[in-house]
Amino acid sequence: MSAVHTHEADDLRELYRELILDHARSPRHFGKLDAATHTARGINPLCGDRLQLFLQLDQAERIAAASFEGSGCAISVASASLLTDSVIGMSATEALELFTAFTAQLCDQQDVAVVIPRLGKLQALSGVREFPARVKCATLAWHALESAISQRSATATTE
Amino acid sequence: MSAVHTHEADDLRELYRELILDHARSPRHFGKLDAATHTARGINPLCGDRLQLFLQLDQAERIAAASFEGSGCAISVASASLLTDSVIGMSATEALELFTAFTAQLCDQQDVAVVIPRLGKLQALSGVREFPARVKCATLAWHALESAISQRSATATTE
Amino acid sequence: MRQAQVEQQGRGRIEDRRTDFPALQQMIHGHSLVYLDSAASSQMPGSVIETIARYQRNDHANVHRGVHTLSHRATDAYEGARDKVRNFVNAASRSEVIFTSGTTESINLVAQSYCRPLLRAGDSVLISHLEHHSNIVPWQLLCEQTAAELRVVPIDEQGQLDMPALARMFDEKVRMVAVAHVSNALGTINPVREIIALARQRDVPVLLDGAQGVPHMAIDVQELDCDFYAFSGHKMYAPTGVGVLYGRESLLDAMPPYQGGGDMILEVSFTGTTYNELPYKFEAGTPNISGVIGLGAAIDYLQSIGMLAIARHEKALLAYLMDELQKISGIRLIGTAPHKASVQSFMLDNIHPHDLGTILDHQGIAIRTGHHCAMPVMQHFAVPGTARASLGLYNNRDDIDRLVAALHQAKQIFS
């Protein structure tokens, strides 16, 4: 019984790692990006999380700048913050690859994760895997990223 | 087991007594009554039984003539036939009393049945009590009778 | 290959499957129950009943709405059932699988959300004479609301659609076609591929009322190429109160919502509300969660036997039923199309179907009597109603022998 408790508490600490809490409290690249060339909204209709992601792609389709606005839980805000941190400097294609790798990791499709290079500090979000109800929070900004780049839809949802 | 069978078969014979089958095969007072002063339809929407009851009331509110038209199962046709046979010559009030006594008998409200004089050959329909799914058939014409006399509604249903 | 294996297993075991159904193990009026009313509602296997009870005992919560464990389990089970339905009818996407309360609601949804905004006075909707009331009345209501015309394709003496008449009636006024895949009163399997091909030429969508199709044959909505396919859980060994509307994504996408409420919105405010994406746009309010989960369990059950095995079993049994009935003097079969599913309506002498029903019930035999929610069919055959025996996967020859014996008894009583 106490083993269970400890294990469970560990899960929670895995989810709310210091890095996550830090990004949730002080999100990086927060705010509107006036020079944005691509943007998309992300809405999780079931919990009310909503954010808008801004990207500035240069002529070489490289992400020169990225930012986001909105409100959400610690996981979705930290994930958006880490996202912007990670994709700045990447090509659009690389960012889409990262999207694939990241979402695959959270959905436990290990085979994909193996193919893709390390996720760096995005690994901090891997604790979400133990919380399937929260995977949508962690991927919300990422779906917006994918929408923004492919300009498929103005609003991504994670239902 | 065979006791059960016999008992069950008895029920069926109680339901389809010779008198019932006779009235079902050769319904009395079948056809339209041109001189009708009161009429009402009866529909059992769930089995498709439908009939129209015609009454001719004289100045003294006495039922001078009665007839019916329509199609239905043996029980509903026999019941309509017996109804017309029974109510001719009655006052409207007496006919409504008979309606109450008859429907009460089939719904097993014995206290009412006791108060009311004998039902005569209408007793032949008492076997229906063992067949709750068929009570509606036996009472269809009677509800039409009640509608016709009270002229509440042009169509009675037994759902 | 996998299909063949499943079939193989199915063949070996289908006769024994009746023991899976608790309701069939009981005595009625001292006789073991012979259930020949599956076209009205089939019985549920124990696995469906137990899946529902287990959900209710352990995992129940509202779906789509909570982060807590039970809510997550309920949502997973509910959405898992959607995947099963998608696979079962081979929809292209799970967005095309909308859970409703049944075929009736599915059809009303299409009439109101797809057709009502579209129809102009003078337009018309094409249905047929053999439809269930659920595929008639929604269109009558719609035509009243829009001053459109309801065109009814006639049927012949065997209970088949008059296809030349259908082709003639199919002019440029027709904006919607809605026909039964299989008639519940007659068993007729309609030539839906032909109808859909005609409609494609004119770019008119086709709704198939599949309530009696799904239980009896493998359905592939992409291969059928229909636009809407409506069916009910309770005809396919699942509970009542749950059904499905399959719809082509491009059509569903363009349709306004049917009902407003929770779950079908993205954002609500008094200045403007944004609807949710498919399939949620059409699932307003808390759905019938245990019903949907039960439907998923019924699909698992059906797939463990194989729809082809079921179809083969029922086809053989229908042939036996028709043969045996025809040996009875005074029988009149109603619905004698060459292509039929396992439903047989009939009249015996001039015994009213209702009386037949009572006499058979007294022998423990459950058939359906009446108009079968298809009054126009009754009018066509000039009968007040029929007796109808309908078969499910659990029926066998013994059931039919019992039916025939009881019909002979009825003849005696009424002789």
Next chain:
Amino acid sequence: MRQAQVEQQGRGRIEDRRTDFPALQQMIHGHSLVYLDSAASSQMPGSVIETIARYQRNDHANVHRGVHTLSHRATDAYEGARDKVRNFVNAASRSEVIFTSGTTESINLVAQSYCRPLLRAGDSVLISHLEHHSNIVPWQLLCEQTAAELRVVPIDEQGQLDMPALARMFDEKVRMVAVAHVSNALGTINPVREIIALARQRDVPVLLDGAQGVPHMAIDVQELDCDFYAFSGHKMYAPTGVGVLYGRESLLDAMPPYQGGGDMILEVSFTGTTYNELPYKFEAGTPNISGVIGLGAAIDYLQSIGMLAIARHEKALLAYLMDELQKISGIRLIGTAPHKASVQSFMLDNIHPHDLGTILDHQGIAIRTGHHCAMPVMQHFAVPGTARASLGLYNNRDDIDRLVAALHQAKQIFS
């Protein structure tokens, strides 16, 4: 006298009733489950689950349609449940009790069948700012369809209706009033008698969204004098997918049907269809039979305890909950009207409700987080969502102590 006895029994036993609920006997993440999400969906007592399973094992068949024994048993059980509902809300007649798939469908039915034929451009419908989406979106859809105006009565900082504003907004353009009896997000019990009295003066019908009313207090629709009362089974210890629309007979009688299909007709022909009488006119298609029977069993269960006993129990518990929450530093209660049912929304520090939900779930505590299908309420309080603890008859002080302890833990994690 009888009422008093029932109450007496109820008082003695209500604390022990949690053992009646199988779902509450389980461990979640190593902790015994504390279920504080009954406003989303309550758990079912074993008697409801077993009644449903027993029906499915022994008595299942389609209702209203057959002479055979199972069909008769199913119909009796189904119609018996209608009598129980009639009695439970004290409707004048069983014709006034319409089974629907839930509150959402009940409200959509009234919007489409009662209002849509009646509303003219410029007319208006009055709702309030604290409504559930199910009592907003159907009216938004209706207003779009008819070019009518939706008027929204504001709420104050405690989450109460602004009654003077309501009176001002209630002019001769208003053709319909639809308000929650009890708010699901805030717990506010609205002054519905006052609203109904106002509406009577103007001869405008009032619909009460009773989804959160019925589980928490004795409802008497005649005494309330409302015209429509909508509620759901799954908030009152019955399954999802079943609900009720109570309607005043004179109004229901005059309304056209909502959906077309089986059971709601008297006669169908292509020259003209006659609708069935009440309540069947509004029950198209095969209904959720086991859901309705489960609802009947839930009513039996509630009546065995007594609604007054339940209300008393929950009231005491709500007071304790509010007291204990307010002792936590950084807590903000949302919904502080003096008249409240047992629902409490709150925020803690600047922890997002969703994170709270996860942390609590990890302690086996199920609360609801998010917008509770009441986004305008969230906008009013300028929060993205709230955490909400809602109480059922099975909750006790221990549950609340567990909640409070877990909230302290959440504060630590986020400190």
